Amino acid sequence: MSAPTYLITNARILGGEPTDLLLRDGAIAEVGAGLDVGDAEVVDAAGLVALPGLVDLHTHLREPGREDAETVESGTRAAALGGFTAVHAMANTDPVADTAGVVEQVWRLGREAGYCDVYPVGAVTVGLAGERLAELGAMADSAARVRVFSDDGKCVSDALLMRRALEYVKAFDGVIAQHAQEPRLTENAQMNEGELSGKLGLTGWPAVAEEAIIARDVLLAAHVGSRLHVCHVSTAGSVDIVRQAKANGWDVTAEACPHHLLLTDELAATYDPIYKVNPPLRSRRDAEALRAGLADGTIDIVATDHAPHPLEDKDCEWAAAAFGMLGLETALSIVQETMVDPGLLDWAGVADRLSYAPARIGRVADHGQPLEVGSPANVVLYDPSARRVVEAGELASLSRNTPYAGMELPGRVVATFLRGRATVLDGKLV
Amino acid sequence: MKRHLLSAADLTRDEAELVLSTAEEMRSLADRPIKKLPALRGRTIVNLFFEDSTRTRISFEAAGKRLSADVINFAAKGSSLSKGESLKDTALTLEAMGADAVVVRHGASGAPHRLASSNWIRSSVVNAGDGTHEHPTQALLDAFTMWRHLGSLDGRRVAIVGDVLHSRVARSNALLLHTLGAQVTLVSPPTLLPVGVETWPVETSYDLDAVIPKADVVMMLRVQQERMHAAFFPTAREYSRRYGLDGRRMASLQDHTIVMHPGPMVRGMEITADVADSDRSVIVEQVTNGVAVRMAVLYLLLGGSQPAETEQPAETDTEGADA
Numbered sequence: 156m157s158a159p160t161y162l163i164t165n166a167r168i169l170g171g172e173p174t175d176l177l178l179r180d181g182a183i184a185e186v187g188a189g190l191d192v193g194d195a196e197v198v199d200a201a202g203l204v205a206l207p208g209l210v211d212l213h214t215h216l217r218e219p220g221r222e223d224a225e226t227v228e229s230g231t232r233a234a235a236l237g238g239f240t241a242v243h244a245m246a247n248t249d250p251v252a253d254t255a256g257v258v259e260q261v262w263r264l265g266r267e268a269g270y271c272d273v274y275p276v277g278a279v280t281v282g283l284a285g286e287r288l289a290e291l292g293a294m295a296d297s298a299a300r301v302r303v304f305s306d307d308g309k310c311v312s313d314a315l316l317m318r319r320a321l322e323y324v325k326a327f328d329g330v331i332a333q334h335a336q337e338p339r340l341t342e343n344a345q346m347n348e349g350e351l352s353g354k355l356g357l358t359g360w361p362a363v364a365e366e367a368i369i370a371r372d373v374l375l376a377a378h379v380g381s382r383l384h385v386c387h388v389s390t391a392g393s394v395d396i397v398r399q400a401k402a403n404g405w406d407v408t409a410e411a412c413p414h415h416l417l418l419t420d421e422l423a424a425t426y427d428p429i430y431k432v433n434p435p436l437r438s439r440r441d442a443e444a445l446r447a448g449l450a451d452g453t454i455d456i457v458a459t460d461h462a463p464h465p466l467e468d469k470d471c472e473w474a475a476a477a478f479g480m481l482g483l484e485t486a487l488s489i490v491q492e493t494m495v496d497p498g499l500l501d502w503a504g505v506a507d508r509l510s511y512a513p514a515r516i517g518r519v520a521d522h523g524q525p526l527e528v529g530s531p532a533n534v535v536l537y538d539p540s541a542r543r544v545v546e547a548g549e550l551a552s553l554s555r556n557t558p559y560a561g562m563e564l565p566g567r568v569v570a571t572f573l574r575g576r577a578t579v580l581d582g583k584l585v
Numbered sequence: 586m587k588r589h590l591l592s593a594a595d596l597t598r599d600e601a602e603l604v605l606s607t608a609e610e611m612r613s614l615a616d617r618p619i620k621k622l623p624a625l626r627g628r629t630i631v632n633l634f635f636e637d638s639t640r641t642r643i644s645f646e647a648a649g650k651r652l653s654a655d656v657i658n659f660a661a662k663g664s665s666l667s668k669g670e671s672l673k674d675t676a677l678t679l680e681a682m683g684a685d686a687v688v689v690r691h692g693a694s695g696a697p698h699r700l701a702s703s704n705w706i707r708s709s710v711v712n713a714g715d716g717t718h719e720h721p722t723q724a725l726l727d728a729f730t731m732w733r734h735l736g737s738l739d740g741r742r743v744a745i746v747g748d749v750l751h752s753r754v755a756r757s758n759a760l761l762l763h764t765l766g767a768q769v770t771l772v773s774p775p776t777l778l779p780v781g782v783e784t785w786p787v788e789t790s791y792d793l794d795a796v797i798p799k800a801d802v803v804m805m806l807r808v809q810q811e812r813m814h815a816a817f818f819p820t821a822r823e824y825s826r827r828y829g830l831d832g833r834r835m836a837s838l839q840d841h842t843i844v845m846h847p848g849p850m851v852r853g854m855e856i857t858a859d860v861a862d863s864d865r866s867v868i869v870e871q872v873t874n875g876v877a878v879r880m881a882v883l884y885l886l887l888g889g890s891q892p893a894e895t896e897q898p899a900e901t902d903t904e905g906a907d908a
Contacts, residue, residue, distance in 0.1 A: 345694075348780050349780060349781055350780070350781030350784045351781070352779075352780065352781070353779030353780050353781040353782060353785075354756070354779075354781070354785075355694060355695065355718060356694035356695075356715070356716050356717035356718030356719070356753060356756065357694050357695070357716075357717075357718075358717075359780055361780075425698075425702070426694075426695030426696075426698045426699050426702075427699075427702075467671065470671075470673055470703075471671055471672055471673060471699075472672050472691065472693040472695060472696040472699050473693060473694065473695045473699070474692075474693040474694065474695075474716070475671075475672075475693060
């Protein structure tokens with residue numbers, strides 16, 4: 156597949172001085188001011204920030220099984236529009252991605268779609284049932300080369316099973332990405348436990364149910380000398396635990412989701428399940444702690460937890476609704492709103508939290524490389540001065556469950572390049 | 586009054602007092618030979634019950650009929666929680682039938698709020714109990730009952746005792762009684778008080794014996810024995826000993842103090858039979874007052890607005906297992 160040669164002119168790499176980038180044969184061939192056009196197609200990037208292609212460590216593509224909500228094709232289109240060149244597809248599909256066969260199927264669908272690279276996440280336990288280990292080695296050795304394992308949606312709550320999983324994946328440099336949720340403390344939980352849950356009569360999801368599991372898991376990871384990744388950290392207490400674990404030198408990484416950076420539990424007072432997500436939206440104090448943790452590196456990455464659901468699973472009473480919200484097409488804007496514009500993170504920091512670090516945690520070699528000569532030509536051009544009002548109907552996802560509909564957000568992804576091929580130009584899919 | 590009654594917090598003091606004084610007029614109707622007013626003739630009220638509740642449904646039905654409204658009972662076989670027809674489709678059906686008011690009882694907290702704010706229907710929505718959230722007409726009838734016995738509620742001490750955590754009655758009463766100037770104390774084991782209760786406009790106590798001698802009203806809440814299986818308390822016997830209202834505790838009440846219960850009672854659990862059947866007990870009167878208060882609410886919500894434009898159904902539909 157030979158992509159055209161692109162000359163990106165006057166792009167501000169990581170927000171720096173304007174310069175040109177020449178993308179040829181899937182790689183960044185030249186970087187510098189005033190590059191010769193030759194036979195290249197010119198992309199005028201004046202005023203735009205160039206970032207390495209974004210990498211999402213936490214995406215639900217829903218295929219196989221829930222193609223009414225999202226497919227690999229539609230989900231990767233949404234990803235490209237959001238500036239992503241690689242996504243990790245979570246394992247809670249139907250059938251569950253707990254065998255080499257299923258992860259290879261998802262991997263192959265991603266290659267056929269071509270909008271971004273799809274790295275399947277393998278289930279830790281068979282059927283996400285939390286009873287016995289899935290064939291982690293077979294998934295690691297498959298064509299999909301799985302390195303991230305997670306029962307996301309469910310917690311590996313059995314301490315012994317979690318210990319064994321952490322130990323076992325050391326053989327192939329894998330990582331266990333834990334959905335930290337103590338199941339007994341969160342039976343029928345609907346929203347953040349606090350003042351508002353008591354008033355609204357919605358069963359609370361207490362912070363301690365997340366923090367207790369994270370505390371246990373960082374100790375287990377340290378004990379067996381393995382890698383732990385904590386999914387969607389949502390509370391101030393969790394940030395403190397991860398910070399302490401890192402200070403101890405333990406190999407622990409953590410992610411925060413855009414919605415937990417921006418939104419708070421007060422939205423539950425609408426009883427509109429568009430705001431129902433797991434872990435739930437927390438307090439203002441928690442959101443601020445997440446921002447601070449992301450700024451100082453305690454939280455390594457932003458991951459979307461993009462969770463598409465068909466309309467009928469949200470157009471109902473709160474308790475009956477599904478957990479989850481869309482995230483791929485709005486993630487970068489929300490990071491700008493919550494981190495860049497307030498001065499907590501510069502564009503180099505954004506590149507780290509949304510590209511370098513997630514690629515490193517997922518052991519993805521071809522992504523998360525700096526924009527320099529020789530790197531794979533995975534590039535996103537972003538206009539931070541644009542403003543847009545989110546319209547649910549205009550999203551590329553098959554689902555419409557965005558909590559940001561009608562909200563004005565900063566920034567716009569203008570172009571995305573995957574190995575030198577444009578997947579998005581002028582803000583539209585190619 | 587506003588278009589909907591979803592929460593006791595929707596009512597200002599003036600509005601709440603208007604409901605009570607209107608209820609007093611409605612109640613006097615019960616003494617007349619013809620217990621019917623033409624106020625809501627030609628208006629349609631749907632009782633939409635996703636949960637079985639004979640007493641609340643009958644109370645609303647009687648209230649609507651005494652105001653000459655067409656009353657339709659719709660017992661949904663199960664909410665979308667149990668894979669029945671969805672709340673939305675049910676609402677669209679009612680809209681198509683031209684309901685002026687929908688009285689909804691639902692197991693999910695916030696379901697009436699969803700109905701009122703979703704644009705699925707245009708009619709007034711009255712919350713007849715939603716999950717563990719609120720039951721505002723119960724609070725209004727409780728306040729009405731207190732008001733008839735005690736006069737103004739300003740400064741009156743009301744003890745609400747029992748499973749506050751799971752009680753929509755407690756939530757609505759705490760809000761409404763505060764609005765009306767009463768001092769509410771919630772009495773409960775710590776496990777059955779909601780997180781964040783310290784921000785409510787109430788006092789709390791774990792000690793029933795310390796609270797009730799000063800109370801003007803003791804309201805007992807239903808406690809389900811099954812709660813002990815989720816470790817809220819060790820045994821039903823221990824619960825009764827610490828938080829049940831029995832003859833010994835009743836003896837410590839002031840002479841004028843009344844005993845209330847929203848029903849259905851678990852005799853021997855939160856209240857003993859001798860207390861429930863005593864002179865202090867106004868439990869049966871609460872039921873009578875319930876009809877008057879619901880008449881007042883329906884009258885005030887619908888009295889000023891125009892009838893729904895769509896055609897009225899010819900006869901009453903009693904679909905489903907109406908309990």
